[in-house]
Amino acid sequence: MCIRFLSVVCLTVTAALGQLTGRLIVSAEGKDHQTPEVERDDVRVEVNRRAVRVTSWTRLAGDQAGLQLYIVIDDADSTELGVQFGDLKNFINEQPATTQIGIAYLRYGAAEIAQAPTADHARAAKALRIPLGDPGIDASPYVALSDLMKKWPPAEGRREMLLIMSGVDPYYQSPDIFDPYLQQAIGAGQKAGIVGSSIYFASAGHSGHSFFRTTWGQNYLSKLDEDLGGEFYWQGLTNPVSFQPFLSEFSHWLTQQYGLTVETDSGKAGLEPVMVMGKRGVSLHAASKVDLGATESGGPARKPN
Numbered sequence: 501m502c503i504r505f506l507s508v509v510c511l512t513v514t515a516a517l518g519q520l521t522g523r524l525i526v527s528a529e530g531k532d533h534q535t536p537e538v539e540r541d542d543v544r545v546e547v548n549r550r551a552v553r554v555t556s557w558t559r560l561a562g563d564q565a566g567l568q569l570y571i572v573i574d575d576a577d578s579t580e581l582g583v584q585f586g587d588l589k590n591f592i593n594e595q596p597a598t599t600q601i602g603i604a605y606l607r608y609g610a611a612e613i614a615q616a617p618t619a620d621h622a623r624a625a626k627a628l629r630i631p632l633g634d635p636g637i638d639a640s641p642y643v644a645l646s647d648l649m650k651k652w653p654p655a656e657g658r659r660e661m662l663l664i665m666s667g668v669d670p671y672y673q674s675p676d677i678f679d680p681y682l683q684q685a686i687g688a689g690q691k692a693g694i695v696g697s698s699i700y701f702a703s704a705g706h707s708g709h710s711f712f713r714t715t716w717g718q719n720y721l722s723k724l725d726e727d728l729g730g731e732f733y734w735q736g737l738t739n740p741v742s743f744q745p746f747l748s749e750f751s752h753w754l755t756q757q758y759g760l761t762v763e764t765d766s767g768k769a770g771l772e773p774v775m776v777m778g779k780r781g782v783s784l785h786a787a788s789k790v791d792l793g794a795t796e797s798g799g800p801a802r803k804p805n
Contacts, residue, residue, distance in 0.1 A: 520769060521555070522547070522790035524760045525658055525695050525729055526776055527753060529783045535756050542779040545762050547772050547790060556761035565598040566657025567754065568617040571628075572648065574641050574665035575607035578704045579633035580739065581664065587743040589625040591751065598657075599754075603627040604648050606665070609639040611648035617655075635705025640671040642681035642720075649688045658757070660730070661689075662750065663698040667717030667724075668707040675716060677723050689728045690771055690789045697730035697753075698722075699746050702739050711737065729787040762790070769793055 526543075530536035540557035558564055571588070573581070592601050600617035601624035615627035645663070652659065672679040689696055698721040702708035707717070714737050725732040731753060733746040740746065760776065774790040 519763065519765055520767060520792040521761060521763045522772075522774070522792045523693060524762075524774065524776065524786045524790055525560075525660075525693065526758045526760050526784050526786045527729065527731075528756050528758065528778065529753075529785070531781055535752075536782045538758065538778055538782055538784070542782070543760070543784070544777045545760070546775045546777075547762065547764060547792070548767060549773075549775075550764070550766065552762045552764040554760065555763045556759065558759040560658060560757045560759055561755065564657075564759070565596065566655075567599045568602065568652075568655050568657065568659045569595070569599055569754075570602040570604050570617065570648065570652070570661045571624075572604045572606065572611075572645070572661050572663045572665070573631055574644075574663075574703070575605050575632045576635055576637050576641070576703045576705075576707075577631040577633065577665060577701050578708055578739070579630050581701055582630040584701075584740075584743045585628055585630075587747055588628060591743075591747040592625045593621050594751070595621060601625075605629075605631070606641050606644035606648070607632065607634075607637045607639075609643040609647065611644050611651060613648075613651060633704040635703060635707060640669050640681040641665055641667070642669060642679065642685040642724075643671075645685045646681075646688045649685075649692055649694060652692070652694075654692075658695065658759075659693065660695040660754070661697070663696060663721070663724075664701050665698065665721070666701060666703040666707060666714065667698070667719075667721035668703055668713045669717070669720060670707070675712075677719060679720060682720050682724060686724055686727045687771065689724075690787050691791050693787075693791070694728065695730050695787070696725055696728035697750060698725050698732050699740070699743060700732075700734035727788040729785055760786070764792070767792060
């Protein structure tokens with residue numbers, strides 16, 4: 501009797517400990533950039549190529565629209581960035597009241613927070629300043645990006661970044677995507693559930709006109725954004741004439757997002773490859789990995805919607 505009872509207890513505990521949950525921000529895009537409505541039953545998710553349960557699928561709008569958005573500028577960017585400040589300030593002031601805006605600058609491998617996320621959009625816009633434009637000041641911008649994410653406290657709702665930078669990493673010169681500082685920043689963002697998007701803007705000095713460095717800087721930014729579930733905006737190998745089209749598209753993109761929670765009884769805790777698929781005619785985009793963690797008492801971390 502005791503042995504049988506203990507066996508049942510062990511099986512129950514094992515099942516509870518084996519139950520893992522993960523959360524993602526998913527962006528939906530329809531044909532010709534239309535805004536599609538996606539229902540929970542339209543979504544299929546695989547972790548490590550195994551189907552997992554969708555326990556929550558919430559449109560991030562209305563009372564679920566909360567967002568902290570950091571605008572991040574590399575201090576090695578060309579000072580010509582000041583020409584774009586009118587578009588940037590308009591973008592900040594046009595954001596809904598549910599969006600808190602923060603401003604940060606990257607230099608010497610660290611993040612300087614000029615303004616913590618605030619609902620006072622005029623205050624956030626005022627914190628913008630022209631980058632220093634020093635070609636030797638950036639060290640690895642991805643080390644500085646990891647530093648920003650360490651300094652960013654967890655918050656209710658979404659956390660996202662809009663990076664304005666060249667993506668060039670002077671600490672890594674090999675023509676491949678295995679930059680360890682880039683990979684570290686991607687992992688930090690995926691663990692924190694932070695979505696990253698970028699606008700390419702050239703560095704000051706040689707990196708701003710070197711075809712080799714510019715090309716790989718854009719590759720790094722594109723890789724970062726793809727793996728963090730974001731978008732990459734660029735206009736060839738030169739600086740955009742205006743940020744306005746990119747910022748308008750980005751604003752619209754922020755309105756097409758859903759909160760997804762998945763649950764699985766197999767696998768292991770930590771970052772695992774994930775695929776999110778939707779119905780025909782809809783493209784769903786999320787981070788390339790989901791951070792799986794054990795749920796309390798083996799149950800869902802929150803009540804499914």
